[in-house]
Amino acid sequence: MATQHSRSAARFMMAPAVILLLGWMLVPLTMTVWFSFTRYLPMRGDSIERGLEWVGFENYVRFIGSSSFWPSVQATLVIVGGVLAITVVLGVLLAILLDQPFWGQGIVRILVIAPFFVMPTVSALVWKNMMMDPVNGMLAHLWRFFGATPVSWLSEASVQSIILIVSWQWLPFATLILLTAIQSLDSEQLEAAEMDGAPVLSRFWHIVLPHLGRAITIVILIQTIFLLSIFAEIFVTTGGSFGTRTLTYLIFQRVVDSQNIGLGSAGGVYAIILANIVAIFLMRIVGKNLDK
Amino acid sequence: MGRITLDKVRKAFGDVQVIPPLDLTIEDGEFVVFVGPSGCGKSTLLRLIAGLEDVSGGQIRIDGQDATRVPPAKRRLAMVFQSYALYPHMSVRKNIAFPLRMAGLDKAEQDKRVNAAADVLNLTDYLDRRPGQLSGGQRQRVAIGRAIVREPAAFLFDEPLSNLDAALRVGMRLEISELHKRLKTTMVYVTHDQVEAMTMADKIVVLRAGHIEQVGSPLELYRAPRNLFVAGFIGSPKMNLIGGALAAQHDATTIGIRPEHIAVSTDAGDWHGTVGVSEHLGSDTFFHVTCEGIAEPVTVRVGGEVALHYGDSVWLTPDKSQIHRFDTEGLRIA
Ligand SMILES: Nc1ncnc2c1ncn2[C@@H]1O[C@H](COP(=O)(O)OP(=O)(O)OP(=O)(O)O)[C@@H](O)[C@H]1O
Ligand SMILES: [Mg+2]
Numbered sequence: 001m002a003t004q005h006s007r008s009a010a011r012f013m014m015a016p017a018v019i020l021l022l023g024w025m026l027v028p029l030t031m032t033v034w035f036s037f038t039r040y041l042p043m044r045g046d047s048i049e050r051g052l053e054w055v056g057f058e059n060y061v062r063f064i065g066s067s068s069f070w071p072s073v074q075a076t077l078v079i080v081g082g083v084l085a086i087t088v089v090l091g092v093l094l095a096i097l098l099d100q101p102f103w104g105q106g107i108v109r110i111l112v113i114a115p116f117f118v119m120p121t122v123s124a125l126v127w128k129n130m131m132m133d134p135v136n137g138m139l140a141h142l143w144r145f146f147g148a149t150p151v152s153w154l155s156e157a158s159v160q161s162i163i164l165i166v167s168w169q170w171l172p173f174a175t176l177i178l179l180t181a182i183q184s185l186d187s188e189q190l191e192a193a194e195m196d197g198a199p200v201l202s203r204f205w206h207i208v209l210p211h212l213g214r215a216i217t218i219v220i221l222i223q224t225i226f227l228l229s230i231f232a233e234i235f236v237t238t239g240g241s242f243g244t245r246t247l248t249y250l251i252f253q254r255v256v257d258s259q260n261i262g263l264g265s266a267g268g269v270y271a272i273i274l275a276n277i278v279a280i281f282l283m284r285i286v287g288k289n290l291d292k
Numbered sequence: 293m294g295r296i297t298l299d300k301v302r303k304a305f306g307d308v309q310v311i312p313p314l315d316l317t318i319e320d321g322e323f324v325v326f327v328g329p330s331g332c333g334k335s336t337l338l339r340l341i342a343g344l345e346d347v348s349g350g351q352i353r354i355d356g357q358d359a360t361r362v363p364p365a366k367r368r369l370a371m372v373f374q375s376y377a378l379y380p381h382m383s384v385r386k387n388i389a390f391p392l393r394m395a396g397l398d399k400a401e402q403d404k405r406v407n408a409a410a411d412v413l414n415l416t417d418y419l420d421r422r423p424g425q426l427s428g429g430q431r432q433r434v435a436i437g438r439a440i441v442r443e444p445a446a447f448l449f450d451e452p453l454s455n456l457d458a459a460l461r462v463g464m465r466l467e468i469s470e471l472h473k474r475l476k477t478t479m480v481y482v483t484h485d486q487v488e489a490m491t492m493a494d495k496i497v498v499l500r501a502g503h504i505e506q507v508g509s510p511l512e513l514y515r516a517p518r519n520l521f522v523a524g525f526i527g528s529p530k531m532n533l534i535g536g537a538l539a540a541q542h543d544a545t546t547i548g549i550r551p552e553h554i555a556v557s558t559d560a561g562d563w564h565g566t567v568g569v570s571e572h573l574g575s576d577t578f579f580h581v582t583c584e585g586i587a588e589p590v591t592v593r594v595g596g597e598v599a600l601h602y603g604d605s606v607w608l609t610p611d612k613s614q615i616h617r618f619d620t621e622g623l624r625i626a
Contacts, residue, residue: 191344192377196391196438197365206390210381 029272036060036265043259052262059266068250073274075159076246080227082163083170084220090167091174091219092212096204098175099182116172124236127165128154158242165233170226174219181215182208217286224282228275247271293355294368294445294478295320296341301350303336303502310336311502313350318446318480318495320355323472326482327489327525328499334482337499338448341480342371354445365394370439371448374455376431378423378438384410385419388437395442409437412471429460436471446478453488465492486526490514498522520622523548529578531616532590544617544625551578551593553614556600561607565590567600581606 036059038052046052063069098109115123131138132153140150153161185208193203229248238244240253251271255264296318303311310333318324326334339345341352343364352360359367370391378387385406392402410416413433423431432452439447449468453461469492472479483489489496490510498505498513498521506518510526517523523531531548539547555561556579565583577598580589592608600606617625 186375186377188373188375188377189379191364192371192373192438193379193390194344195342195364195369195371196442197394198390199365202394207379210379213381 032265032268034265035261036269038262040261040265041259042261055262059262060269063254063263063266063270068245071243072245072247072250075243076228076248076274078159079163079166079230079244079246080224082159083166083227084223086163086167087170087174087223088216088219090171091178092209092216094171094175095178095182096208098179112175113172115169116176118169120169120230120232121236123169124165124233127161127168128237132161154237155242158238158244162233162237162244165237166227166230169233170223173223177215177219178212181212185211217282221282221286224278225275228271228278247274293320294318295355296446296478296480297351297353297356298341299351299353301337301340301352302348303333303340303345304348309502311340314502314504316497316504316507318478321476321478323469323479323481323492323494324497325489325493325495326480326497326499327484327486328505329525330484332499333502334484334499335450336502338371338450338480338482342369342448343367344371368442368445369448370442370444370446371450372432372435372439372452374451376423376435376455378431378434380423383420383422384415384426384434384437387423387434388415388441391438391442405441406437409441412440412474413437413467428456429464432456432464433467436468440471440475444477446480449479449481451482451484453483454485461488468492487528490526496526498525516624517548517616518624520546520548520618523616523618523624529591529593532588534586534588534590536585536587538585539617542615542617545620546618546622548616548618549610549614551591553611554590554592555609555611556592556594556598557607557609558600558605559607561609563590563608563610565606565608567602567604567606570600570602572597579606581608583608 035052037054037056039055039058040046040052094112098105098112102108118126129137134140134150134152137150137153139153143150151157189207189211190203193207198206230246231248231252234240234244234246234249235252240246240249245253247267248271251264251267254260254267258264298314298316300313300315301311302309302313314337326337328334336345340347343359343362347360350360351358354367354369379390382390388406388409389402392405397405406419407416410419413436415430415433415437418426418430418434423434426434432455435452452468453464456464465488468479468481472492481488481492493510495507496510496513497507500521506513506522513522513526517526517531520533524533527550529551531550532554533546533548535546539545563583563586565581565586568580568582568589570580571578575596577594577596579592579594579598579600581592582589590608619625
């Protein structure tokens with residue numbers, strides 16, 4: 001009986017947190033879904049007090065029918081995919097490097113983690129003005145030093161630039177998780193493989209990489225959730241032009257620039273669906289990997 | 293073939309000399325056991341032979357050829373680690389086949405050898421499992437399987453049984469001995485358990501702080517330990533070491549007498565004492581007897597069960613021909 005008792009006590013004590021979380025998530029979600037079925041243009045005087053006109057699926061049809069929709073989905077996937085690829089590959093390499101004993105290891109580790117603590121807005125500004133500026137940026141100086149014409153990164157290679165900036169921010173996270181995973185690898189396994197005649201690359205491929213499998217899936221899962229909603233980096237640098245308008249950014253433009261809350265909300269619902277598709281897909285992979 | 297020669301091999305980690313210059317020859321087909329207390333450098337010595345550590349000086353020869361700078365994979369040695377070091381994401385079959393795959397053998401040959409090894413080690417039913425789904429003894433056998441498929445010149449074992457429970461340890465001990473009899477390949481085996489050393493070895497190497505204290509067959513070490521350290525290390529229960537006046541009677545600084553070489557009587561004998569704690573094993577009984585004129589309690593081994601109790605007065609008589617004598621340096625007096 002004690003367990004049943006403590007279980008109901010636990011439920012009772014958890015209730016405030018659960019209710020808070022539910023309110024936190026359910027209220028905005030319900031409002032978004034509601035708005036998405038109405039005509040809501042504040043500039044034309046629509047407001048909740050006056051009652052919103054129910055328009056059915058019109059907003060959904062218009063959002064998807066707009067010429068910016070599919071390009072924005074594509075831009076989202078390209079940016080998320082690019083950042084994932086770069087952070088995972090470089091993360092694995094950096095983690096292996098940081099795992100080797102070398103002089104000044106402590107300082108280097110802190111330096112590698114540092115970008116993670118810089119706010120996205122700040123790091124985007126730093127990249128835009130200090131690194132990628134076609135006149136005064138470091139890269140421009142470097143290009144001129146070698147006699148090349150500086151590239152105006154944010155307009156000529158805009159998507160790549162955004163990927164670069166975001167990767168720079170997320171690389172520390174990937175490195176950190178992968179480093180802890182590498183440190184948990186039993187060194188005797190590597191020695192056994194060495195005695196079994198596996199050269200360095202085979203040891204990496206057959207022993208280290210499978211050992212990192214779980215950590216890599218976790219990095220991919222967590223990063224995807226955050227990367228789907230990157231905003232500041234785009235707002236500060238390209239403002240969504242030159243093919244960098246992601247789904248998140250498109251919704252922002254619909255709501256704030258066009259002042260069409262109904263249309264933006266419909267986009268929000270699409271974004272939720274997209275995120276869930278990706279999440280289910282990833283959970284399956286993770287589940288499979290965690291089972292092993 | 294697997295004759296391993298160590299010639300003035302030395303190992304230091306930074307300033308700390310772990311293995312002082314050391315000479316040793318391991319003959320082809322021999323079962324050699326390195327034994328010694330924890331931290332004496334047994335693992336280090338084995339890893340030097342394997343090539344997993346670089347020597348700080350000296351030469352290692354395998355079958356007469358200098359192997360000092362040869363990478364581990366090229367030394368034709370196979371090692372079984374204390375933690376088994378199985379590859380957790382591969383099935384047992386893949387684990388055993390790994391060295392063959394690395395050597396570039398074709399699939400048919402790989403399968404043939406894996407099946408043969410699995411047959412020898414009773415692993416046939418487990419080939420498709422992962423290491424995580426096996427018991428400790430089965431994992432140990434997989435590790436041995438991975439070593440034997442390579443048909444190495446010599447096997448190196450680093451305390452392979454220390455993670456197993458006592459019963460399993462006895463079983464695996466027999467299996468490894470049997471494997472050695474069948475394969476007739478050189479085996480170098482590290483342990484800190486002198487029972488394992490005595491039961492399995494053709495030749496025991498007793499190490500202390502990187503030094504070789506004595507090399508010899510189990511019975512040589514038992515009959516004629518070269519110094520006090522070996523005398524105390526080999527044999528169970530430990531040899532009684534007695535100093536003082538009693539040793540002086542035998543013209544020695546210390547004399548040693550094994551518990552099994554002392555006769556017990558309730559009415560007459562050389563040393564008089566009182567029975568302390570007794571340990572009954574069924575087949576044998578060990579008594580710890582506090583004797584007049586001897587500082588430490590004397591351990592005595594008596595076959596079967598004996599009706600002696602705590603506090604009883606007894607007489608002990610050592611077998612004169614079995615007394616070991618040691619000088620001031622702790623060395624054996626012939
Ligand atoms: N990589 C290393 N760096 C510095 N010292 C080391 C290193 N490896 C071992 N040592 C030292 O060398 C000595 C011998 O170690 P080793 O592992 O060979 O002992 P062992 O005889 O195998 O002991 P055990 O029975 O506990 O396994 C120890 O004092 C240990 O501290
Ligand atoms: Mg050891």
